[in-house]
Structures are given as C-alpha cells and as structure tokens.
Amino acid sequence: MRAAIDYLLHLADNALVLGQRNAEWCGHGPILEEDIALSNVSLDLIGQARLLYQLVARLKGGNTSEDKLAYFRDAHQFRNYTLLELPHHGPLSGYAHSSMDYGTTIVRNFLYSALMALLWEALEKSADAELAAIAAKSLKEVRYHLRHSRDWLVRLGDGTDESHARAQAAVDHLFPYTAEFWADSPAEEAAIKAGVGVDLQTLKADWNAIVDAAFAEATLQRPTVAGYVPEGKLGRHSEHLGFLLAEMQSLARAHPNGNW
Amino acid sequence: MYTQSFNVPDSPGGKPVPLAPSLEDPVLQAAFDARIDADGRIEPQDWMPEAYRKTLIRQISQHAHSEIVGMLPEGNWISRAPSLKRKAILIAKVQDEGGHGLYLYSAAETLGTSRDQMLEGLHSGRAKYSSIFNYPTLTWADVGVIGWLVDGAAIMNQIPLCRCSYGPYARAMVRVCKEESFHQRQGYEALLEMMTGTEEQKAMVQDAVNRWWWKCLAMFGPPDADSPNSAQGMRWGIKRVSNDELRQKFVDATVPQAKVLGVTLPDRDLKWNEERQHHDYGAIDWDEFWATVNGNGPCNKERLATRVKAHNEGQWVRDAALAHARKQQERKMKEAA
Ligand SMILES: [Fe+2]
Ligand SMILES: [Fe+2]
Numbered sequence: 001m002r003a004a005i006d007y008l009l010h011l012a013d014n015a016l017v018l019g020q021r022n023a024e025w026c027g028h029g030p031i032l033e034e035d036i037a038l039s040n041v042s043l044d045l046i047g048q049a050r051l052l053y054q055l056v057a058r059l060k061g062g063n064t065s066e067d068k069l070a071y072f073r074d075a076h077q078f079r080n081y082t083l084l085e086l087p088h089h090g091p092l093s094g095y096a097h098s099s100m101d102y103g104t105t106i107v108r109n110f111l112y113s114a115l116m117a118l119l120w121e122a123l124e125k126s127a128d129a130e131l132a133a134i135a136a137k138s139l140k141e142v143r144y145h146l147r148h149s150r151d152w153l154v155r156l157g158d159g160t161d162e163s164h165a166r167a168q169a170a171v172d173h174l175f176p177y178t179a180e181f182w183a184d185s186p187a188e189e190a191a192i193k194a195g196v197g198v199d200l201q202t203l204k205a206d207w208n209a210i211v212d213a214a215f216a217e218a219t220l221q222r223p224t225v226a227g228y229v230p231e232g233k234l235g236r237h238s239e240h241l242g243f244l245l246a247e248m249q250s251l252a253r254a255h256p257n258g259n260w
Numbered sequence: 261m262y263t264q265s266f267n268v269p270d271s272p273g274g275k276p277v278p279l280a281p282s283l284e285d286p287v288l289q290a291a292f293d294a295r296i297d298a299d300g301r302i303e304p305q306d307w308m309p310e311a312y313r314k315t316l317i318r319q320i321s322q323h324a325h326s327e328i329v330g331m332l333p334e335g336n337w338i339s340r341a342p343s344l345k346r347k348a349i350l351i352a353k354v355q356d357e358g359g360h361g362l363y364l365y366s367a368a369e370t371l372g373t374s375r376d377q378m379l380e381g382l383h384s385g386r387a388k389y390s391s392i393f394n395y396p397t398l399t400w401a402d403v404g405v406i407g408w409l410v411d412g413a414a415i416m417n418q419i420p421l422c423r424c425s426y427g428p429y430a431r432a433m434v435r436v437c438k439e440e441s442f443h444q445r446q447g448y449e450a451l452l453e454m455m456t457g458t459e460e461q462k463a464m465v466q467d468a469v470n471r472w473w474w475k476c477l478a479m480f481g482p483p484d485a486d487s488p489n490s491a492q493g494m495r496w497g498i499k500r501v502s503n504d505e506l507r508q509k510f511v512d513a514t515v516p517q518a519k520v521l522g523v524t525l526p527d528r529d530l531k532w533n534e535e536r537q538h539h540d541y542g543a544i545d546w547d548e549f550w551a552t553v554n555g556n557g558p559c560n561k562e563r564l565a566t567r568v569k570a571h572n573e574g575q576w577v578r579d580a581a582l583a584h585a586r587k588q589q590e591r592k593m594k595e596a597a
Contacts, residue, residue, distance in 0.1 A: 032361060248339060
C-alpha cells in the first residue's frame, strides 16, 4: 500500500508540475493556436494529477485530499522528475529570470510524452485497477501530447537556422535530465514488485527508438549523457521547484481554512 | 467575451463620429437594403456597402482583440489558483477566450482582411479592444467577479449579435454565447463557494465587486444620446438593442444575484423604481471611461506590451513553421519530378 502511494505520488507530481509549467504559456504563446494547444496539454496533465491525487487520498484516508497533497506538501515531498520543474529557458540559477523559450517547452514535452506514451500503455495492465483506468484515459491524452510536441520538434529542428540552433540548445540542456528516467528509486521498485508499477528498463529501447527517429527527422543531434543524475523523484530537486511551488501554493496557504 | 456594444473608431481620439453617407451603386444598395429589411443574412460572397464592410471589420476585429487581451487579466491567476479544480476551470475558460478570438478573426477574414493585418492594428495601438481589460486583477475573487459580471455583461451585449445581419459573425456569436454563459455560471458559483468560507474570503469578494461594478456598467458604452453611430448600426442589423437598454437589463438581472450571493453593489442610488419597473442607478464616470479607452487606464500599456512581447518573441517559431512547410513542399516536388 505504502509502495503504491509513493509511486502514485510520483506520477501525480509529474503531471501537476508539468501542467503548471505549460500553463505559463496561456496568453503568451507564439501563435494563438499554440496558446490553445498548450492549454489543452496543461488541462490534461492537471486532470491526470487530480485523478492520481484523489486515488492517493482514498488510499491514505483521513482528511487527505487532492488539494492537501498539491498545496500543502513542500518541495522535498514532491516526487516529480527534475526535468519537469525547470523553467522554459536555458540553464540558469533559481532566482535568475529570462523570457520563455518555446524550444525548451517543446523539447521537454516531447521527451516526457515519449516516455509516458509507453508507460501509460504498460500501466493499463497494472494490478491496481484504478491506476489502470487512469492509465487508459491518460494514454489517449499523451498520444496527442506526443504528436503535438514531435511535430513541433521537427518543425523547429528542420525549420530556420535560428530555430534549429534553439532546438538543439534545448536538447543539449534538457537531455541529460532524462537520465533520471532510468535510475532506480525505492518507490518504483516496490511498486514493480507489487505489480502496480512498471519497470522503465523494459521501455528504454522503445523510448530510444522514438527519440532517435524524431531527432533524425528534426536533424538534431542526441547528446551523450554523463555525470550528474537528477534525483527529483527521490525528493531532491533543482532550485526551481521551490519557486514554482511558492507561487502555486501561495493563495491556498494564505487561507488554509478557505472554501474554494 | 466581450465586444463593446458600440463602435469606437480605432484611432486617434476615440469618441464616436458620425459615418459619412454611402455613395454606392443604387441597384445593389437597394437589394442589400431589402435583404436587411427582410431580416435576411448577408454572406461573404454577397455585395455589401463599403461602410457596412468597414464597420463590421472594425467591430469583429475589436471583438477578437478583446478576447485575446482578455486572456491576460484572468491568466494572471492561473498559476496561483487555490485548488486544482479551480485551476482547471480557469485554464479552460481562458482557453475558451482564445478560441473565441480564433473564430472571430476567421469571421473578420471573410470580409477581406487578414489576421496579420488585424494583429498589426492591435500591436501598433491603432485598434481598440474592450476597455474592461485595462483594469488589474488584484485578488482571486476578481476571477470569479469577472466571470459573473464581465462575462455576464458580455452575454447581454452579444446575445443580440446572434441575430446580426452578417452571417459569419452571427454564427460565431451563437457558439461564443453558449460558452460565455458557462463562464458566467462558473464565476458566480466560485463566488458562492467563497462566501461560505472565511471572513477574509467574503471581504475579498466584496472588494472585487466594488472595484468591477462600475467598470461593467460602462462596458455597454455611452448613453444612447451620445452614440451617434447606433442608428446606422441598427439600420444595418448589426446592432439590435441600444446601450442603455442593455445596461438596464444587466442591472435588473444582477441585483437579485448580488442579494443571493450576499454582497452589496457599490451604488447608493441603486433602487427599484416601481413606476418604471426597473432599477434606477447612479451616474457613471464617463471621463474615467474615456481616459481608459484612449490609453490612459491603469493597465493599457501593460496589456498591449504583453501582447506585443508574445508576438515578437514568437516570430522565430512562426518562421520555423513556415520554413519547414516550404522545405516539405520542395521535397515533395522533387520526389514527384
Ligand atoms: Fe469570450
Ligand atoms: Fe468568457
């Protein structure tokens, strides 16, 4: 049970944190159609997060709720991949500011959707029927996210010199963070053992194939990854998550007894 | 949301001026007039007087710009929405407004303008958008109040436009109105929920109502006596109900809703008039309204600069999409050769 909870929180936090990030484009997209598309992606992700948090709340019982989980845990209690909390720009310290870069947004959405398209499909067979149902719904959504981000990855990579350079810079920045996908975590191990979770190692070859084919079409180079392996799913995050949560949680925490 | 129910000339100056009489082919003009008189629809391929076309382009593009600029005040609260449910509702709402912008730009394009031209008008400051979005959203309650009152006022304005004589605009409005009434209900419902909460929450709602009420009344445009183009708009079947009538309808509909909600409306002169069977209300500050319409409100510069920034910073993305499409085309042609 505990194993399932930590695993579900990992999946839920992934969805919430990336949903929160993608919503930052709402009103600021490069073209109106993309504003709408990214809002859609964001809505899907927040919807997934809600279903997963609700499931965790049922398992935990007591007065746990989706909003308690989203708004009243601190950064070290979040179990999302570090990749998903990064701002929409190149590598900068936590309190540095920069304009949002659509290339970063697209590359991140692509790398994550490629993984989740495989993972949600595998989780349709989870021993936890409720998780399997969420997976089935999420799979339909993530297939759209993958198509959307892949199409744009190809457009940016194989577009102008500037877009190619920006897309490649985003790949160089973000790709190393995918090393976390393949690292072990106690929550995943326990969930795999219980038949609830899926061993990502079994999906790695397929993920590589999706990524390599898209990069080839986009004329982008896949960087080699060495060194630091992020540990967001263990609760050790980048400097960026604290700021994301400070903003997201501010109102709910200012009125902890409020009705919304 | 949110057309202004009156025509503001795009610039400079701002206040409405009477339109010049039309000098058109009398036979075509007569056929057009007959169609309007019979309450028929004008479609894109039909002949229409230039002034009618220009008025519609201006009104529809102003409406489209309003939808797009209108994404910003509420978008301001997406990241801080106090629950996941409210966050999802708000994203969906702001996204709807983007969709409204999209189909309004398409409707305007049927009149022979392009989205690029219209955006150029907005970004250069020539084109207007609904002035209601030049006020700041200071608390979460503003999101609910905008849904309830601003979308509410927009519905009042737009329902008559579902019968507008220009077909594409009327059809777009049917779809828009359905979504706007959904927005209004959601906004009101969010406020009802807050009013069951803490004292701080109730104060937040009242404060937001106090700040938005008069701005919403002004959304219907200047009093009928000061609206020289209304008569022409009525003649053309673009405008069906006068500014003051719409405003009165809005006040009458809103007073009981405020009572249910448990808030007061910030107008000492607001009271039921038995004789008129309507509510009387106080004087609107039109000087403040026109100052804001003409660029000197609290957020005009921020709103416009934000749109311009998004557009400029998105240039490379749009260029990439075009370049890629061209490359694809060339490859296809090579393969075919
Ligand atoms: Fe709208
Ligand atoms: Fe609306």
